[in-house]
Amino acid sequence: MNLDLDAETTQMCEVVTAFARHKLAAPPDFGTRDFRQRWRAAGAQGVLGTTVPDGFGGLGGGAVTAAAVMEALGYGCSDAGFAFSAAAHVFACLTPIAEFGTEEQKRRWLPPLAAGELVAAHAVTEPDAGSDALRLSTRAVREDGDWVLSGAKCFITNAPVADVFVVQAVTAPGGGYFGLTSFLVEAGAPGLSVGPRHAKVGLRGSPTADVHLDGVRVPPGHVLGSEGGGASVFAYAMRWERTCLPAVYLGVMRRVWEQTREYARERRQFGVPIGDFQAVAHRVVDMLARLEQARLMLFRAARRLDAGQADEVAPALAKLVVSEAAVALGLDAVQVRGALGILDGEAETLLRDALPARVFSGTSDIQRNNIARALGLGARH
Structure with missing residues (x-):
């Protein structure tokens, strides 16, 4: 390969x-x-x-x-x-x-x-429906030829600056997989409001907020895909997001690993570079191993996606492995730097930015559930 x-x-x-x-x-x-x-x-x-x-x-x-x-x-x-x-x-x-x-x-x-x-912002998550996307409470009903959307979305990336929202709403209650429809909703639509920007532990440069829809009228031409096809749109988006979005972390991890290696070469204690101590050297090696393993997993998933192999396992594995590797690498980068690692800098920034990776686009536990289910293991829902 x-x-x-x-x-x-x-x-x-x-x-x-x-x-x-x-x-x-x-x-x-x-x-x-x-x-x-x-x-x-x-x-x-x-x-x-x-x-x-x-x-x-x-x-x-x-x-x-x-x-x-x-x-x-x-x-x-x-x-x-x-x-x-x-x-x-x-x-x-x-x-x-x-x-x-x-x-x-x-x-x-x-x-x-x-x-x-x-x-653009993708508005799917709700206060009572995050991982369980088929139990959304946001509703879309027909009225005088238009669709009228009402509901609340939370933790929506880019919401404070978005010009258009891809909104998932229920059009057939009880319809399960075919009960959702995707809509393109403009930010200025009457009835759509965005809450204050959330203060987050990490990824602070990514504006996030809640979105409220109170009788928002959407013309039929703004349905994305087909009526009842929202789950297919969502699943398609998640395959791409879980496969490709974590690549951002690969780049951040490599940058911080390179900085950590140089720090271990230059920082001296007891008259020698700290990289001469086996405990530090091995930690730097483990950081590289995690990075390379994560990169292999992600690009393998990307190649499978390009080949049309739309399985659940590869994207979930890529997202899971990169997320966990980013947190572990951030912890190691802090540890190598000692007290300097907990001050403002590249190590503590990576650690803060890595923590949300275990939550967005499906938590690490949800990814494990998805993988287990695809392997014929775990509870059936």
Whole structure:
């Protein structure tokens, strides 16, 4: 299995890394204006259109190319939250619009979303329905030819800055898998409101908030896919998100590992570099092993996705392994630095940013459940 990137993709990733280092550095505090400026710059660089067909302003890349670009973005961008927002925008919103959208929907939304002129958010999670996406309480009912949406969504990435929401709502209560429908809802629609931005332990550069829908009217032309096809849209988005979004962490992990290795070479105690001590050297080696194992798992899943092998196991394994590796690598990076590791810096930042990875897009425990179920193990629901 050859996981080497082709020359064109490698060159693209080098450009993205250099661009991210110079143009996407983390600001001292989050600001909407600054976020928008960097967002437009990322769009102009092609980062936000990796999976969008070239006829709609994108690069037309597959999962391997998209994952490689996100890895390069994470490696070069000191603001992992911004990189996370970009990946969520691409894989949870643009990719399903490109797959399920009508020609009119794709012409209207994909070019400005890929160019960074607009921001998208995927609104599925609810206070009482996170992992159990088939038990949503948000409802959509027909009224005078339109759909009227009412309900509440929580922890929605990009919500405070979003221009369009991909909203999952129940159109056939009790319909199970065929009871959900996906809608494209504009941020300015009457009845749609966004709560205050959440303060999070990590990924602080990614704005997150709750979304409320109070009788929001949506024309029939804003249904994404078919009525009753929302679960298929959601499952498609999650395959891409769980496979490719964690690639951001691969880039961040490699950057922090390289910094940790240099620190172990330069920091001296008892007259010698601390890297001369076996306990430190072995820890640095273990960090590299976790990184490489996670990378192999993720790009294997990406290649399977490109090959049309839409199984549950590979994306869930990729998401699980990368998430757990990021937390473990962050802990090791802090430990090698000692007291300096708990001060503001790359090690503690990675650890804070890694903790949400075990929760978003399905917790690590949910990923294990999904894998076990696909293997014919665990409880049947």
